[in-house]
Amino acid sequence: MDQVQKTFIxxxxxxxxxxxxNHSLLLLLEHFEIDFTVNNKTxxxxxxxxxxxxxxxxxxxxIYNGYNPSKIxxxxxDDIHCILKMLKNTHQYYKQDxxxxxxxxxxxxxxxxxxxxxxLVEKFFNEYxxxxxxxxxxxxxxxxxxxxxxxxxxxxxxxxxFSAYTxxxxxxxxxxxxxxxxxxLLKHLNxxxxxxxxxxxxxxxxxxxxxxxxxxxIEEKLLIPxxxxxxxxxxx
Amino acid sequence: xxxxxxxxGIAEPSDIIYDGLSNILHKSGINVRLFKIDSIxxxxxxxxxxxxxxxxxxxxxxxxxFKKIRKVFHNIHWVGLVYSLxxxxxxxxxxxxxxxxxPCEAIYKVIGKFGDEHPDEKVSKxxxxxxxxxxxxxVQLVSGLSNKEIAxxxxxxxxxxxxxxxxxxxxxxxxxxxxxxxxxxxxxIISLDKLA
Numbered sequence: 001m002d003q004v005q006k007t008f009i010x011x012x013x014x015x016x017x018x019x020x021x022n023h024s025l026l027l028l029l030e031h032f033e034i035d036f037t038v039n040n041k042t043x044x045x046x047x048x049x050x051x052x053x054x055x056x057x058x059x060x061x062x063i064y065n066g067y068n069p070s071k072i073x074x075x076x077x078d079d080i081h082c083i084l085k086m087l088k089n090t091h092q093y094y095k096q097d098x099x100x101x102x103x104x105x106x107x108x109x110x111x112x113x114x115x116x117x118x119x120l121v122e123k124f125f126n127e128y129x130x131x132x133x134x135x136x137x138x139x140x141x142x143x144x145x146x147x148x149x150x151x152x153x154x155x156x157x158x159x160x161x162f163s164a165y166t167x168x169x170x171x172x173x174x175x176x177x178x179x180x181x182x183x184x185l186l187k188h189l190n191x192x193x194x195x196x197x198x199x200x201x202x203x204x205x206x207x208x209x210x211x212x213x214x215x216x217x218i219e220e221k222l223l224i225p226x227x228x229x230x231x232x233x234x235x236x
Numbered sequence: 237x238x239x240x241x242x243x244x245g246i247a248e249p250s251d252i253i254y255d256g257l258s259n260i261l262h263k264s265g266i267n268v269r270l271f272k273i274d275s276i277x278x279x280x281x282x283x284x285x286x287x288x289x290x291x292x293x294x295x296x297x298x299x300x301x302f303k304k305i306r307k308v309f310h311n312i313h314w315v316g317l318v319y320s321l322x323x324x325x326x327x328x329x330x331x332x333x334x335x336x337x338x339p340c341e342a343i344y345k346v347i348g349k350f351g352d353e354h355p356d357e358k359v360s361k362x363x364x365x366x367x368x369x370x371x372x373x374x375v376q377l378v379s380g381l382s383n384k385e386i387a388x389x390x391x392x393x394x395x396x397x398x399x400x401x402x403x404x405x406x407x408x409x410x411x412x413x414x415x416x417x418x419x420x421x422x423x424x425i426i427s428l429d430k431l432a
Contacts, residue, residue: 116428120418127414180415187409188422 006065009058011044018043018061027211028064031089032057053079059222060086063214069221077151080230083223084144090215091136098208099129105201112194121184128177135170147227150234171216178209242266242350247273247290248317253336257289257317257343264344279305286350289315289334292322302329315346366407371425373400378417378426 006022007013015038019025029036034050043061047054055072056079063069072079106125110118182205191198244261248254254272261268273279276294295302306314306329316327319336327333332346366374369390376386383401387394405411408419420426 117418117422120414120421124412124414124418176411177415180410180412183409184415184418184422188419190422 008067009043009061009065011042011054011058013043015041015043015046018065022065024064024210025061027090027093028057028061031086031093033089052082055079056082056222060214060218063217069217072222072226075226080147080151080223080226083218083226084147087215087218087223088140088144090211091140093211094208095133095136098204098211099132102201102204102208103129105197105204108197109191109194109201112197113191115190117189118191121181121189124177125181128181131177132174135174138170147223150227150230168216168220171212171220175209175212175216178205178212181205182209241269242286242347243269243271243284244347245271245273245285245288245290247276247288247294249291249293253291253317253319260340260343261347264340264347266344266348268347276302276305279309285309285312287313287315287347289317290330291317291319292326292330293320295329296326299326299329313350364407366404370400370404370407373397374404374416374420375426377401377404377413378420380413 007018009018015025015029019029019036019038026036029038032050032052034046034052038046041049043058044054047057053075055074059070059072060083103125106118106122110122182202185198185202185205246254246257248257258270261270273288273290276290276298306312313332314330315332315334316322316330317334317336318327334343334346372390373386376389381389383394383397387397390397404416408416410416410419417426421428
């Protein structure tokens with residue numbers, strides 16, 4: 001089947017139709033803390049109700065729908081706070097929801113197949129999980145507060161070791177280990193049974209990968225350029 | 237010419253025709269990469285183009301420019317995509333002609349000259365198997381040696397070690413060391429007691 005391009009989200013798109021077409025948009029709503037019962041409302045109405053700049057909602061929504069991030073022209077501090085809050089929510093989703101879920105599947109797999117390979121897979125995943133948590137904590141505890149500060153006060157001396165480059169490095173690493181796991185599961189591991197468990201595990205990996213991808217795009221293509229713009233303005 | 241895929245530029249003003257042709261090419265089983273060309277003005281070679289499929293409308297009254305471009309990019313195979321009447325003079329400017337009424341097979345025949353029919357199969361077969369030397373490097377790698385240490389041990393340069401490592405990751409699809417350890421174990425390249 002050919003891939004069919006998803007709708008490009010616009011102000012007057014009906015949220016319900018968009019969800020029917022791409023149910024991953026439920027994640028978008030969840031991350032923005034918007035209720036799933038969308039009635040017959042348009043994107044514009046939903047944004048207004050939830051106090052979100054529609055330009056940002058649409059830009060991020062279209063990343064979920066597979067489009068390259070578009071430039072956001074008019075942003076203010078509230079918008080950046082809004083993006084930061086949204087990203088923090090996605091961190092919660094990884095930490096409390098997706099990773100534990102995958103961890104549980106790997107553990108079950110290990111219980112059913114007490115083989116050396118699976119022991120190592122579990123170890124691999126747990127180490128990887130720890131790494132991810134470290135990165136997310138770095139964002140939550142250092143990067144994001146730095147961004148917020150940048151908005152509030154005139155920062156004369158910034159002693160925060162932050163670079164967009166390190167950011168990207170982290171992301172690449174997180175994504176490549178996830179790819180390793182998928183490769184092992186689909187290409188190399190000698191497993192015989194547990195089709196349903198393995199399917200759940202692989203589905204979860206794909207779901208996680210999808211959201212992580214969107215997440216990096218938001219940070220690298222939307223957030224960081226905004227931050228750099230502000231930094232530049234402050235230095236002038 | 238690239239071995240992995242055929243790079244095809246399509247210069248066709250109609251979106252309907254462009255999308256239809258793209259669909260046909262993607263379904264062909266030939267590994268293709270497509271990109272759109274809006275006009276031949278300022279044509280520049282992208283991605284080591286192998287083939288350009290072009291609607292002759294775009295070169296009407298521009299034959300001089302077109303001949304010049306052909307001369308510069310003489311490695312490109314120029315295919316006319318014809319769905320209205322053109323003079324033989326115009327049509328003779330192309331290496332091949334595809335007509336709008338052609339069945340898919342005729343199009344594959346024109347494009348297929350530039351690549352293997354089933355490149356995916358071939359590539360994957362030769363790509364999957366690690367060479368003896370790569371296996372040696374893998375064994376050392378998963379036992380925790382650095383590139384330099386592996387180079388010394390196997391009597392090869394660090395540069396060679398790095399290139400082997402690249403190939404290992406390419407063939408297995410696995411980049412991290414811990415992932416490769418699991419791979420080596422599943423293929424019985426190492427045993428568990430060796431790891432301890």
